[in-house]
Amino acid sequence: MVLSEANKQVIHQLAETLRANAAVLGADALARLFEIHHQTKTYFPSFKSYVAADPKVIAHGTKVFEALVKATEHLDDLPHHLDKLAEKHGHELLVDPHNFVLFSDIIVVTLALHLPSFTPATHTAIDKFLEEVAYQLSSMYR
Numbered sequence: 001m002v003l004s005e006a007n008k009q010v011i012h013q014l015a016e017t018l019r020a021n022a023a024v025l026g027a028d029a030l031a032r033l034f035e036i037h038h039q040t041k042t043y044f045p046s047f048k049s050y051v052a053a054d055p056k057v058i059a060h061g062t063k064v065f066e067a068l069v070k071a072t073e074h075l076d077d078l079p080h081h082l083d084k085l086a087e088k089h090g091h092e093l094l095v096d097p098h099n100f101v102l103f104s105d106i107i108v109v110t111l112a113l114h115l116p117s118f119t120p121a122t123h124t125a126i127d128k129f130l131e132e133v134a135y136q137l138s139s140m141y142r
Contacts, residue, residue, distance in 0.1 A: 026063070028061070029064070086136055103134075
């Protein structure tokens with residue numbers, strides 16, 4: 001991974017904000033994903049609605065952001081840490097790996113909209129982090 005020590009420091013600082021706001025940020029990001037990339041809805045057939053206020057969107061968005069926060073605690077060993085999630089998404093859920101890239105972009109936009117302290121350094125660090133997460137979650141497809 002190409003995260004510098006400065007990137008890691010920014011990510012660790014951001015993790016506390018993500019943890020405290022996981023439901024709001026996660027629901028908003030997931031709803032944006034569904035709105036912009038309609039094909040992603042096919043993985044959630046039990047959802048009745050795809051808006052940020054829907055309880056299932058809130059629950060899954062929270063779950064995603066909590067997993068991201070947990071991943072920030074394992075920056076030096078993301079491949080090992082994300083192995084089970086990669087296996088689940090690759091073998092059980094059969095998620096198109098490109099969706100991880102799409103969601104990463106949406107997460108960056110969501111953070112930029114919600115966080116007044118979203119600086120270019122924050123953008124760089126989170127973008128690198130999410131790129132690595134997306135790569136590792138796609139690893140079971142190779």
